Amino acid sequence: MITVRKADERGHANHGWLDTYHTFSFANYYDPKHMGFRALRVINEDYVTPTAGFGTHGHRDMEIITYVLEGALEHKDSIGNGSVIQPGDVQRMSAGTGIMHSEFNHSKTEPVHLLQIWLLPEKNGLQPSYEQQNFSPAKTPGQLCLVAARDGREGAVTVHQDVDLYAAVLRAGDRTSHTLKPQRHAWVQVARGSITLNGLSLDTSDGAAISDETEIAIAATQDAEILLFDLA
Incomplete structure (x- = not known):
């Protein structure tokens, strides 16, 4: 059985600096028919304007994967990591017992287009951790x-x-x-x-x-x- 989720049926919010589409319920978008699939909880497609981004905020008990399609995203977190994520890179952040981080468009002139993915962890209370690899x-x-x-x-x-x-x-x-x-x-x-x-x-x-x-x-x-x- 295959159930298609069309792009134009997703949740959508345009905050000016952030134009975002939600495959599953997220933030102010709530649809009880679309709360996730298996352990997959979030697929957000984000477009962030130059120099703008998500200020320091917290997560816990979630596996967060960032996949950049165009542009570059700058990341900093409370466990000492700082990096720039570009197309071909995959970033994994395990929020575990709690992590603070920020994400900003690294460019002063070009937007960044990315997918942010959240997976429910197999257990809560993990030690926060971070990993980034390039696969191209x-x-x-x-x-x-x-x-x-x-x-x-x-x-x-x-x-x-x-x-x-x-x-x-x-x-x-x-x-x-x-x-x-x-x-x-x-x-x-x-x-x-x-x-x-x-x-x-x-x-x-x-x-x-x-x-x-x-x-x-x-x-x-x-x-x-x-x-x-x-x-x-």
Whole structure:
């Protein structure tokens, strides 16, 4: 079973400095039919104007993944990390018992476009931690690249939840597939471009929840970038 979440059905708020779209209920957007999928709790698509950003604020008991599509995002946190996240990078922050951080557009002239993803941790009260790796899936177009996993295999960032997160950059005509083991589920998010997912058409910013399927077949109908979550 595949349930499509169309881009234009998402929650939306424009704060001037931040134009944001919510796949699942978040902040002032509440829809009891869209509270998350399995351990996947948040997918926010954010556009942040130059030099603007999120001032210092706190999180706890959440696995937070940041995936930048265009521009650069500057990060600082209360456990001593400071970095700039750019396309090809994946940042994982485990909020655990509590962490304070800020995120700002690193550029004075260009907007930053990113996906912020929250996963429920497998247990609360973890020690806060941080990790950032560069994967550059654009260097291997047409292939699913593992970027986050509970066991951190293949150089993926380590998340404290039973999930494998893959990223892929596809050229028009590329095909790729992923096999789901029994009792596993998936979410596919189209970051940009257009694909077919088991024959269903998905466009930029569309998502799809997948259950009771064995094989996920993806074909790019135009150049595309996707995220695929393999979830318990």
